[in-house]
Amino acid sequence: MPSAKLMTIPDAKPKISATLAGLGSGQYDGHVGIVRIGSGVDAFVEEFLWDSSARAGAGGWIGKGEHVVMDCVDAWALDWTRQPISSVRGAWIRPNGGVGWARSGAAAILKNDVTIPSDGSTFHFDIYDYSANTLPPSGNLTARGNTYIYTGVSGAAGSKQITGVTLQFGTPGVTHKGGSDPGDYRTGVTPIIPYAPTLGGGGDPGGWGTNVRIMDRVGEMWAAGFRLQERIHAWMNGSQDFKSLTIAPFYLNYNLDEDFLYPTLGSPPIAGMLGPGQSIIGPNTPMAGIGGGSIQSVVDERQFDHRQGNWVAWTPAGAPTKRFLVPVLYGKMPVDADDTGQSYGVTLALRWVQP
Amino acid sequence: MTAIAASVAALGVGAYDGQSKIVEFGPAGQEERVGVRWRADMGGGVWMGEETISIHMSDGFTMQTDGASSSFLWGYINQPIGGNQGINAGQHGQESYGWNPSAIRHADAAFDAGLSMQEKIDTAAFAWNSGDVIKIATVWYPIDVGDRISNVIMPDDNIGCQITLPQTRRIFSTTGWVNSLITDCAKENLMPHLYATKFLDGRLDFITCRRRWVGVPA
Secondary structure (H helix, E strand, O other): OOOOOOOOOOOOEEEEEOOHHOOOOOOOOEEEEEEOOOOOHHEEEEEEEEEEOOOOOOOOEEOOOOEEEEEOOOOEEEOOOOOOHHEEOOOOOOOOOOOEEEOOOOEEEEOOEEEEEEOOOOOOEEOOOOOOOOOOOOEEEEEEEEEEEEOOOOOOOOOOEEEEEEEEEEOOEEOOOOOOOOOHHHHHHHEEEOOOHHOOOOOOOOOOOOEOOOOOHHHHHHHOOOOOEEEEEEEEEEOOOOOOOOEEEEEEEEOOOOEOOOOOOOOOHHHOEEEOOOOOOOOOOOOOOOOOOOHHHHHHOOOOOOEEEEOOOOOOOOOOOOEEEEEEEEEEEEEOOOOOOEEEEEEEEEEOOOO | OOEEEEEEEHHHHOOOOEEEEEEOOOOOOOOOEEEEEEEEOOOOOOOEOOOOOEEEEEEEEEOOOHHHOOOEEEEEOOOOEEOOEEEEOOOOOOOOOEEOOOOEOHHHHHHHOOOOEEEEEEEEEEEEOOOOEEEEEEEEEEEEOOOOOOOOOOOOEEEEEEEEOOEEEEEEEEEEOOOOOOOOOOOOOOEEEEEEEEEOOOEEEEEEEEEEEEEOOO
């Protein structure tokens, strides 16, 4: 049983100031410090508690509020499957699309490398089709960053082909099957995924699976002497070729009346973004899928391991000197990865502290 | 000195700047407790509650209203534009509006206790290809058990806070903290929704709506 001691908590008035310097030191553990910046109804208010053990025993003000600026929709995992593999190898890129739990759909794996013609002519994919769901006889599909139109599926199990394929959007050239055959059924890891063009195009209502909240008056708090701490945790799994996914936030930082630039899904972090913030690395195993480890787990939500970081000082290069702060989630794979991992339940919180 | 009171009137005037008290209201056994601090810097002083998120947004959605179905001045934001190829519809096909509301329980009792509501909207948005002045707003549905959400509500009567979007440029905008236009509630709860002026052809990102309770002693 933990020991307990009787403590008498004084009820001193809170210390109130517009700056860290103005707050000075607290008089006892739990003493309330209030930062008010500005005046009137729109004054910014942030509350702190004095912790005598903070800053290696020197004592410090710790923000009372844990600002959860990002969490996830509890409906699907974040997936990097639709990003070109070249974009995720050793480089930060955003998740593109999601994979829903228990919403297994048709999918296949690229069996051989294929050269995508640049003149718009028709070609075919050799595929492994282990999915329990039948591929539609025609339609649209994605393979990493490219989208295609196809007109047929032919052949028996083990020698199937998707035929009449033309490039709809993306980059011509060689698409590798990927993978190094780690000893089981996998001779390729590049997924072939059908999609409905009416939803997969501009009207796709799916979102990216993260929820964000704008943090306000950040630049003024920074100028007042306070600094941010980050804490992130998530469920994560690795790629089919046994590589670890790493995730981290990058931040948009804007003032009022400043033109808002937002990176597209295919873009790495753009100039002006602050990051990466706290990174966490997932396991290097893909985990079992809904199909008990079948090939369909390439594109279905798989099992996850939990990963987390503790409160650490804000790490992105550059200071958030502008008013609004918004996180954007990024991920990357090792430079030799042929496939991508998944993440789920990402929760990112910030708090103000005395540095 | 009373630290917990059933009304703003019973709280009285704060003894010092930053003093903390609690307003407790609602049915017996189901009381809501709102922590407030005395703000001596505001006029004659007010009791200010902590801010709460009322609506936040899913990243990856850009929203617009369906002008054709908007028969009111204000239309439901019902045409989210997801991220490029965001979801494989063949496998998943989840649909949603992209914003996440949080209801207020015992809002009627809060107003009866003398509390009033303040709101704030932050967003990155702009009106696009539109010559109209475009606004977005929180619209609060008063709801009781058994009520159903329908399209017959007149949002004009239930606007809490609104913001005018910049035209042609996508920039961060804020209302700052303002007094909500919702000053009473005839039903037990309030449920926030997000509306926009009809025929909006614009883009809304990162909408974050906040609220807080405020008590002004008589």
